[in-house]
Amino acid sequence: MTIEGKLALPVENVRFTRNIADALIQLMRLSNFYALDLQQAWTDLLEEGYASLNNETIVAIMKATIRQNQERRALD
Missing domain, CATH: 1.20.890 (cAMP-dependent Protein Kinase, Chain A)
Incomplete structure (x- = not known):
């Protein structure tokens, strides 16, 4: 949202790629937990x-x- 100008934070404070990777890891953990x-x-x-x-x-x-x-x- 910061990159798109919808959230007032300096862009350099955004770790967009890292946040997406973290979300992906959490989804993988959930899928493993529920055997999906x-x-x-x-x-x-x-x-x-x-x-x-x-x-x-x-x-x-x-x-x-x-x-x-x-x-x-x-x-x-």
């Missing part, structure tokens, strides 16, 4: 995503969302 198969979950997620790309309604919604986000950024 993250690799299979990732594969399933990708397959669902590819399947939804064949759905014209979903593709239209995604395009509209991207367009709205681009318009908002242009106004900022």
